[in-house]
Amino acid sequence: MSVTTTRVPAVTALEGGTRRSSTLRPSRWYRPRTVIGKVILWIVLLGFMCLFLYPFVWLLAASFKPRGEVFDNALIPKTWVPQxxxxxxxxxxxxxxxxxxxxIALIAATLVAVxxxxxAFGFAYFKFPGRTxxxxxxxxxxxxxGAVTMVPQYLIWKGLGLVGTWVPLFGMNLFGSAFYIFLxxxxxxxxPRELFEAARLDGASYWRMFWRIAMPLAVPSFVIVFLFEFQAAWNNLQASLIYLNGGTPDQFTVxxxxxxxxxKFSPTNGGHGDYQYVMVASLLVTLPMLALFAFGQRYFIEGVATQGRKG
Incomplete structure (x- = not known):
């Protein structure tokens, strides 16, 4: 004998005498209801947090150590050297x-984002043969x-006489990026396409539609593209090695x-192994990126939550 079960909506009374029904939903594995499950979840989360924070904590500790203790792997320095x-x-x-x-990062991020x-607006709004x-x-x-286009790009910049300048580090961003265009x-x-159609009826130009309608609604995705490219330009060692390595140290990027x-500090190159200064410099140059992502994290959340939809 088979028994069929039906799910009965749970009725909840609200203020003013109104009622609403909510369907009972099964519990999710990432939302444990028991105390033991919650404790295990917190232990796992704390473990991953420690795993990701360990390199930063190690760098912070090494920046306060003297020369002989930089690589002793101790998270608490034996000798503190704030100097x-x-x-x-x-x-x-x-x-x-x-x-x-x-x-360089500001110029590169602004150019590629705009x-x-x-x-991207052209591909999204206009319909023309061969668009797909x-x-x-x-x-x-x-x-x-990247290795395929590295040599041709270098020859182009060399032919233009721009090797040794900042221009090759952000010049290509003037033409956009395929990934950011897709995003x-x-x-x-x-x-909603109706917004643009109404603007066209009011006599708005295509540029005005893009700048006054599309861009204000696309701020989360614009900020995400800006932050991604800022980080990429900030960490771009390869391009700096190719185009700036022949200059003076004052012209270098981070x-x-x-x-x-x-x-410079390597003993094999005549240095004395003063890597504590490298640790301090590495820690200090991470602060702008931390501040930038702290500022833009709400746009990350908004962009993911809306799934590319505003309204």
């Missing part, structure tokens, strides 16, 4: 590196390894400067 944070400014042109990296948004094929070709460029296009596709400091 490292004072002496590092005399040993390395850290301010120059940070200013160079901030300016250019990618313009191209053209968009597929744009996405196909992501399949090309922005998906966000624009979620916007990644190239840290690599220069490792070579």
């Amino acid at each position: 490292n944070y004072v002496e590092v400014w005399n040993q390395l042109p850290l301010i120059n590196w940070a200013v160079n990296s901030i300016l 250019s990618s948004s313009v191209v 094929l053209l968009f597929g070709l744009v996405l196909a460029t992501m399949m090309l390894p 922005q296009r998906q966000f624009f596709l979620g916007l 990644p190239l400067g840290i690599a220069y400091a490792m070579t």
Whole structure:
């Protein structure tokens, strides 16, 4: 004999005499209801937190250690040397590196965010023959390894006489990025098309529609693209090695400067192994990125929560 069961809605009384029904839902595995389950979940989360925080804590501890104790792997220094944070400014042109990296990253992130948004809006709004094929070709460029275009790009910048300047570090961003174009296009596709049609009836130009309607609604995705590219430009060691390595240390970016400091203090290169200054410099140059992501985290959450839809 078979028994069939039906799920009965639970009725909840609200203020004013109104009622609503909510269907009983099964409990999720990541939402334990028992005390033991919650304790296990917290232990797992704390374990992952410690795993991710360990490199940063190690770097913080190493920055306060003397030269002979930098690599002893102790998270609490045996000998505290706070003077490292004072002496590092005399040993390395850290301010120059940070200013160079901030300016380059700001220019690169702004250029790629704006250019990618313009191209993405075109793919999302306009309907023309070959649009799907053209968009597929744009996405196909992501399949090309960076090593394939490295030499041609270098020859182009060398022919223009721009090797040794900042321009090669952000010049290509003027033409957008395939990944960011795809990301922005998906966000624009979620916007109600009626908004743009109404704007066209009111006589708005395409640029005005993009700048006054699409961009304000796409702020979360725009900020995400900006932050992604800012981080990529901030950590771009390869391009700095190719285009800036022939200059003076004052012209270096943060990644190239840290690599220069490792070579400068290396005993095999005539240094004395003063890696504590490298640790201090590495810790200080992470602060701008931490502040930037702390500022933009709400846009990450909003962009994921809305799934590219506003309204």
